[in-house]
Amino acid sequence: MFDLLAIGSGPAAWSCALTARKRGLRCAVISAQAGTGWLHKAGQVDNYPGMPGVSGREMLEVFQRQAEAVGTEVIHGVARQIQPAGSAYMTLVGNDIVESRAVALCMGAARPKLLPGEEELLGQGVSWCGTCDGMFFRGKDVAVLSSWHGGVEEADFLSQLCRRVDYYVLGKHDIPGHIAVRPGTPKALAREEGRVTVTTTEGSAAYDGVFVFRPAVSPGAMLPGLAMNGAFITVDRRMATNLPRVYAAGDCTGMPLQIAKAVGEGNVAAISAAEDLSKE
Ligand SMILES: Cc1cc2nc3c(=O)[nH]c(=O)nc-3n(C[C@H](O)[C@H](O)[C@H](O)COP(=O)(O)OP(=O)(O)OC[C@H]3O[C@@H](n4cnc5c(N)ncnc54)[C@H](O)[C@@H]3O)c2cc1C
Known part of the structure; x- marks a missing residue:
């Protein structure tokens, strides 16, 4: 059981972990996947105090090294769902459950572009989590869109588990x-006669269930309420x-989308979590 779980591995998360x-x-x-954060794309950062002219990648390496040196643990994977469980939270990371007393959402501002029909059909034949929902489709035909x-x-x-699994490519990968x-x-999902139709550039096919996988999840869908x-x-x-005991920091809380703001908010989130947990 962790006291605090920081979701994401950008400046906000490393700062939050360091202070925690x-x-x-x-x-x-x-x-999540190495190199997916925004800061990896920054060739040179000139407005962060104390590290003039550093590249985004170098900056992230320094942040991570510093947080790990004081005992931050790193769990590799994408957080898919967070569920309250009494006075704790259970976070599904890949196929593992990670338990923590508090959670800091530090997921950046990048949002997956959803297919038309996808969000409306979540829980009605469409799922983002094989581990959570696979059992409902035992012996049935499903599609995986990834x-x-x-x-x-x-x-x-x-x-x-399933009778048939068809795989559709949403973005290039091995x-x-x-x-x-x-x-x-895939271009759209629709519910027709109790099944979910996947429409692609080449035609359409109907399935009992459709699973969609991307290396990011929107915060509202990850944590209901x-x-x-x-x-x-x-x-x-x-x-x-x-x-309760859920904090957020960095680009995911809004403008300006800047490293110094993300680092500051991560620091505040950790201090708030420490204060709140000490009262329990
Ligand atoms: C090209 C470019 C240049 C930039 N230059 C500057 C600059 O010079 N100065 C400046 O101040 N800002 C700059 N920025 C903005 C800066 O990169 C962001 O403000 C900063 O990285 C925000 O930090 P963050 O921790 O909030 O989010 P991010 O850095 O986006 O990190 C979020 C991390 O969370 C991960 N994640 C998301 N969802 C999940 C999940 N469900 N499970 C696990 N992990 C997840 C992502 O993969 C990502 O690694 C630049 C941005 C870009 C794109």
């Missing part, structure tokens, strides 16, 4: 030969969200 450790909290950072290699692992898992790839790029202000998570000055 300094306040004596057992803390882990959930780190933009990254994580979908291959999920398709292999679903193949053990796919091993044993996977049954269907032609065409989380208050949002458009695409951004609503927070107060303590970086607290509307949910």
